[in-house]
Amino acid sequence: MKSGEDASTAFQINCRGRLLDLSSGPKIMGILNTTPDSFFDGGSLHKKSGGIDLDRAVDHTLEMIREGASIIDIGGESSRPGAEKISAREEIKRTIPLIELLQRKTDVLISIDTYKAEVAGKALQAGAHMINDISGFTFDTALPAVCRHYSAAVILMHTPMKPQSMLWSTDTGSEKGDILARVSCFLEQSIAVAESNSIHDIIIDPGFGFGKSVEENFRLLDSLSSLKRLRRPILAGLSRKSFLGYAVTPNGEEILPPSERLTATITADTIALINGASILRVHDVEEAAQSLRVLDAMKRF
Numbered sequence: 001m002k003s004g005e006d007a008s009t010a011f012q013i014n015c016r017g018r019l020l021d022l023s024s025g026p027k028i029m030g031i032l033n034t035t036p037d038s039f040f041d042g043g044s045l046h047k048k049s050g051g052i053d054l055d056r057a058v059d060h061t062l063e064m065i066r067e068g069a070s071i072i073d074i075g076g077e078s079s080r081p082g083a084e085k086i087s088a089r090e091e092i093k094r095t096i097p098l099i100e101l102l103q104r105k106t107d108v109l110i111s112i113d114t115y116k117a118e119v120a121g122k123a124l125q126a127g128a129h130m131i132n133d134i135s136g137f138t139f140d141t142a143l144p145a146v147c148r149h150y151s152a153a154v155i156l157m158h159t160p161m162k163p164q165s166m167l168w169s170t171d172t173g174s175e176k177g178d179i180l181a182r183v184s185c186f187l188e189q190s191i192a193v194a195e196s197n198s199i200h201d202i203i204i205d206p207g208f209g210f211g212k213s214v215e216e217n218f219r220l221l222d223s224l225s226s227l228k229r230l231r232r233p234i235l236a237g238l239s240r241k242s243f244l245g246y247a248v249t250p251n252g253e254e255i256l257p258p259s260e261r262l263t264a265t266i267t268a269d270t271i272a273l274i275n276g277a278s279i280l281r282v283h284d285v286e287e288a289a290q291s292l293r294v295l296d297a298m299k300r301f
Contacts, residue, residue, distance in 0.1 A: 011233040011278060013201045015109055015129035015153040020070070022233055022278045025296060028288050029111065029281040030069035031239065032061060034094040035078045057098050058105055065108050068289030071130075073281060074098060074123075075113035079134050079163045079210075088118040095119070096126050103127035111155065117142035124150040130203075134159050134210065136190035144197040155235055156190040157205035158183045179216040180223050183207070187230060203279065204232045209241040217243040221268060224275035233278035238268040240283060266291055 013020040020027065034045055034052050045057045061072055076094035077086050091114060099110055103126065112123035115135040120143055124131075130153040137144055137156060147154050160182075183206050194202050206220050206227060227234055238244065244264040245256045262284060269280050270291045282288045 013130075013153050013203065013233065014151075015201065016124075016151050018109060018129055020109060020153070026273055026278050026280065026292060027070040028068050028285055028292070029071040029073050029235070029279055030061070030064035030067075030285045031075070031281060031283050032057065032064075032072050032098075033075045033078075034098060035075060052094060052098060054098060054101055058101060061102060061108070062106065064285045065106060067285040068292070069108070069285045071109040071111055071279070072102070073111040073113050073132055074128075076119070077114065079113075081163060085162075088116045091116065091119045092122050096122050099123055099126040099128055115139040115143065117146045120152075121146045121150075124152055128152070130154060130201075132205075133157065134163075134207070136186060137193045138190070144193055144199060147194075147199055148197045152199075153201035153203070154194060154199055155203045155205055156187060156194065157235075157237075158186045158190075158207040158210065160186075160211040163210075179212065179219055180226055183220065184227060184230065187227070187232075191230065191232065202232050203235050204230060205235040205237060205281075208236065208238050209243060212243075214243045214246050217241070218247075221271055221275070224272055224277060228276050234276055235279040235281055236269065236272035236277040237281040238272060239265050239281060241265075244268055262287065270295070 011022040013022070034057065045053055045060070064072065074095050076091040095112060099112070102110060109130065110128045111130045111132045112120060112128045113132040114120055114123065115133045117140045120131050131147055132155040133143060134157045136158060139162065187204050191202055204227065206224065208217050208220065224234065224236070240258040240261040242255065245258070245261050248264045249255045265284065266287050269282065269288055272280065273291065273295055280288050
């Protein structure tokens with residue numbers, strides 16, 4: 001980070017020799033799920049006959065890059081509430097051929113969304129540049145060593161429990177204690193684990209929607225800038241989350257489905273950017289890019 005610059009925008013992350021330069025402004029991470037059961041786009045890249053449609057996946061990746069994505073985050077296991085855990089072998093089968101193909105087709109930064117050391121190792125061998133761990137190094141204690149071995153950048157997210165145990169973020173209650181303090185303490189510990197393994201290229205993610213009530217998610221969004229004290233770039237993963245659906249659904253009606261949460265997502269993304277987010281993880285790259293351009297224009301005029 002350059003001396004004297006705002007901590008929210010001045011980071012430069014080394015991704016296995018590739019520089020993710022956030023000093024010029026926030027970046028967009030496009031979501032590419034190869035899962036059959038993700039909450040919004042599950043199954044969209046699967047052939048009717050079974051298996052991943054690699055051609056469709058590559059086309060979608062190239063489209064996201066054209067629209068403004070600097071990073072592509074590939075996921076092979078759903079982390080939606082109640083999701084069924086799959087084997088590392090199945091996750092590898094869903095993701096590694098795609099990573100290998102994208103390495104030949106594009107020079108975009110590739111992230112693998114996994115908490116399993118075995119999957120991460122295979123992905124990094126195939127050419128991935130960073131590991132996006134929803135558990136913040138708490139689910140698989142072997143993962144930090146793999147990241148260190150390959151000099152991978154890491155995204156460390158807060159989650160209080162495994163996806164199989166989570167509920168959708170539609171409960172308006174709040175647990176005892178301050179959600180900001182809990183998230184901050186967790187991420188501090190994750191950073192400490194990373195640094196003890198000589199990993200210093202770290203991005204933090206407060207984990208919107210993961211084991212948090214509607215109230216807690218909005219408190220996190222409103223106070224996102226408080227995480228700047230950890231002096232790490234902040235990733236906001238708000239795309240079409242259930243707490244946004246709850247907020248925009250008229251009282252007494254069934255919560256709006258993910259397909260009808262785009263406007264709410266763009267609003268939340270914009271708030272996150274204003275409050276210090278350096279990276280937006282999104283399904284809808286073009287719309288997120290427009291938000292970035294509007295905020296950039298405000299700075300220029």
